Amino acid sequence: MRAVRYDGFGEQPEVRQVADPEPPRAGAVIRVEATGLCRSDWHGWMGHDPDIRKFPHVPGHELAGVVEAVGGDVTRWRPGDRVTTPFICACGRCPACAAGDAQVCENQTQPGFTHWGSFAEYVAVEHADVNLVRLPGSMSFPTAASLGCRFSTAFRAVVSQGRVAAGEWVAVYGCGGVGLSAVMIAAASGARVVAVDVSPTALELAARFGAAETVLVETADGSERVREITGGGAHLTVDALGSAATCGVAIESLRRRGRHVQVGLLPRVAGHPAIPMDRVIALELEIVGSHGMAAHAYPPMLAMITGGTLRPELLITRTIGLGEAPEALAAMGTMGTPGVTMILPGHP
Structure with missing residues (x-):
């Protein structure tokens, strides 16, 4: 073959x-x-x-x-x-x-x-x-x-691990294949989605697939803008890219008692991301992984x-x-x- x-x-x-x-x-x-x-x-x-x-x-x-x-x-x-x-x-x-x-x-x-x-x-x-x-x-x-x-990874991440609910704000960091899937699935579940990416073209696709708001960032940050759009932070964030930067700022984007799902791979060779544990503790945030x-x-x-x-x-x-x-x-x-x-x- x-x-x-x-x-x-x-x-x-x-x-x-x-x-x-x-x-x-x-x-x-x-x-x-x-x-x-x-x-x-x-x-x-x-x-x-x-x-x-x-x-x-x-x-x-x-x-x-x-x-x-x-x-x-x-x-x-x-x-x-x-x-x-x-x-x-x-x-x-x-x-x-x-x-x-x-x-x-x-x-x-x-x-x-x-x-x-x-x-x-x-x-x-x-x-x-x-x-x-x-x-x-x-x-x-x-x-x-x-x-x-x-798509199946995003479905389980948003629906099962993330427990998305209609009316919630969901911030998706990284609008590649899994990120766009997460946008579509969250929007279909009745959530209001904020898509975050460094690519205008990717954000155009995110809007097409249901994102209510998009945030174009020059770096991997964008948490302040997400908190502003969502009135205090997202209920659920998804890091669909997998980098130390996007993992950290996605968690920074959460409101009190918010939930973060890590989907993007963070290979050991790249080092471990700096998690803002002070914020995790103070706001009683939840962090879970999702693997297929x-x-x-x-x-x-x-x-x-x-x-x-x-x-x-x-x-x-x-x-x-x-x-x-x-x-x-x-x-x-x-x-x-x-x-x-x-x-x-x-x-x-």
């Missing part, structure tokens, strides 16, 4: 012919019809993720496609099924999975990190009966692929999409072939194309 491969951290990715994957005994091989380009892929390529230990490596973790083959222990799926999967593939057996918390599975695997990923014509997925999600017949593959990381969403939690999100309340397909601003993916991956470290870039492996 054709796949994007790199031979070491930071080394130039290239499209190569590589061996087709075999289905694990409890897993499946998916023919990839669409796969998203995510900043997490860039972090992996740069060596920020400890799960990448072997080279050569194929990145990619947001995917949708068709079941090509299944292992002997798989009972729920067969070739020809249209599916997607969370980027965190759970084991289904550990205490976290038993508690319904597959997104923090103790034995999790992640395509594109723990093993070869979806920047390829085919990808293997572990524990298919636990992790595959059947697609509604009306849903396109690019739309479905956009759910696997950024389990396959069993997809139905409410899918229902909102098929019902037209959520429109994740609008977040896709660029579609490229596999041959363009190496350059696009390398460019993720700088200001890239706003919105979501979708790769179609069947295209040149």
Whole structure:
């Protein structure tokens, strides 16, 4: 098969012919019809993720496609099924999975990190009966692929971890793929959203997807303006970028007893952010993390999409072939194309 491969951290990715994957005994091989380009892929390529230990490596973790083959222990799926999967593939057996918390599975695997990923014509997925999600017949593959990381992560961050409520103020820092998803989901939930970013184009998209207010900042700050707009601070803040600066100012943007959800990755290599704990204590603020969403939690999100309340397909601003993916991956470290870039492996 054709796949994007790199031979070491930071080394130039290239499209190569590589061996087709075999289905694990409890897993499946998916023919990839669409796969998203995510900043997490860039972090992996740069060596920020400890799960990448072997080279050569194929990145990619947001995917949708068709079941090509299944292992002997798989009972729920067969070739020809249209599916997607969370980027965190759970084991289904550990205490976290038993508690319904597959997104923090103790034995999790992640395509594109723990093993070869979806920047390829085919990808293997572990524990298919636990992790595959059947697609509604009306849903396109690019739309479905956009759910696997950024949109589902934002949905759980805003709805479950953030406990958003109608009428609340929600401030979203960073309006890339996950940030724009958070804007759309919070607005659809009846919240008033303030979008904060350094890019006017990203803020234009945020307004299009439901932001009531936008804040353009020259640096990663903006907390004073957010507190002014919201009359004392947001009820909920989301750091969708993942930097020491955005994490800190998002917390500074909260009102008393506000809630902050950290979604953007903060790799250990970048150092630990300075958290304003004096403010956390004095205002009784709440800080939680959010790490993906389990396959069993997809139905409410899918229902909102098929019902037209959520429109994740609008977040896709660029579609490229596999041959363009190496350059696009390398460019993720700088200001890239706003919105979501979708790769179609069947295209040149």
